[in-house]
């Protein structure tokens with residue numbers, strides 16, 4: 195990930211710089227670094243909190259960082275091609291505009307910190323994609339690695355690395371393993387415990403889906419959160435991790451306030467032991483902070499846990515509708531929505547088609563326009579945060595709709611995309627609307643697209659439509675209630691009872 199410049203200064207960096215091997219002349223000719231095929235590439239650079247502050251001070255937009263406390267930077271689409279690049283990278287000059295302040299993750303490259311295949315030891319590897327490393331004889335690389343290991347084993351670097359679990363990447367078959375790093379492994383296990391914990395990546399989506407099905411949580415009237423794409427997309431804002439605890443698949447979120455669980459432990463068997471192990475796991479990271487909690491507890495799971503003395507606090511749930519009603523919009527109570535749909539029906543040049551990857555660039559333009567339109571309206575800070583997050587999560591949806599089993603629809607007016615929506619099947623009879631964007635200057639377009647989505651879902655067997663919760667946004671709540679939900683899905687937040 196390192197970009198070219200000959201002079202290296204470590205003075206401004208939170209920890210000293212590792213030894214460097216690749217000369218800037220090579221970097222200038224390279225077309226690998228700082229560029230990535232996907233918006234959610236697991237290899238995009240990780241910035242610690244101080245590194246985020248330095249990068250922002252050096253000119254990188256603050257909204258490119260999901261959290262001021264540290265995280266992987268959000269990439270930007272490459273205007274010339276189909277891929278993505280780091281926002282600090284100038285694709286015309288191939289120069290990193292924050293080279294002096296680039297994060298440790300980039301300063302180490304093409305050396306890489308990663309877990310071994312068993313995920314029980316940290317390894318130093320070298321990325322065979324770096325052209326310079328490909329040309330080097332192994333002896334030169336080994337000598338360079340020895341110098342890097344000496345640097346990594348220093349007290350200052352061990353402390354920095356062990357505070358940031360995310361600096362250790364997952365095992366990659368195309369990264370050559372150079373040496374185990376026992377001192378780094380030990381520092382991490384002292385800081386975080388011995389239980390192996392993994393970042394939730396695209397490769398884990400099928401694992402999470404299987405665990406959800408085994409748990410029996412997804413049901414016709416259950417929460418949209420009982421699906422893997424929901425959480426994978428939330429990962430653009432917060433860091434998602436998973437671990438196996440007492441035979442259960444446990445999903446964790448690392449937020450700026452601390453660690454919590456967005457789902458109960460996923461298991462076929464008794465849940466009490468995995469719950470106790472999960473709280474123990476969070477306590478190790480959060481201390482006694484009240485942030486340790488488990489969200490999206492269903493009524494069934496809650497009824498099993500009440501006798502154990504846990505505290506259960508009800509939370510606003512997803513809006514659930516009858517598909518048949520929304521497809522028809524019949525009667526007085528849907529009069530205004532029907533009138534808006536009729537406006538679009540009377541227009542010429544309206545075409546509704548399934549989303550295709552080739553629609554991505556046009557959807558991107560529409561999203562930019564839509565965000566501008568929304569910003570001119572009354573939005574509170576949460577609304578703004580969700581709007582900022584939309585950029586990254588929609589980018590992932592456009593790129594990985596197929597991998598995430600999402601289905602999308604676009605509406606063109608006179609050949610130009612003016613609205614799009616994506617959703618997924620929670621069960622064979624419940625369709626969840628994940629996101630919807632409609633040009634706000636075309637009155638009735640959002641209502642028309644929503645009705646079309648419900649009609650399509652009904653024709654494929656949907657009994658219910660789930661539109662998720664309203665995120666506490668009053669305007670959104672009002673709009674969702676105007677469609678007359680049959681219920682809001684009951685759910686709870688679980689905390690340990692402290693007897694307060």
Ligand code: SF4
Nearest residue numbers: 228280282283290300
């Ligand atoms: S911070 Fe600089 S070196 Fe690191 S990926 Fe971005 S552009 Fe490249």
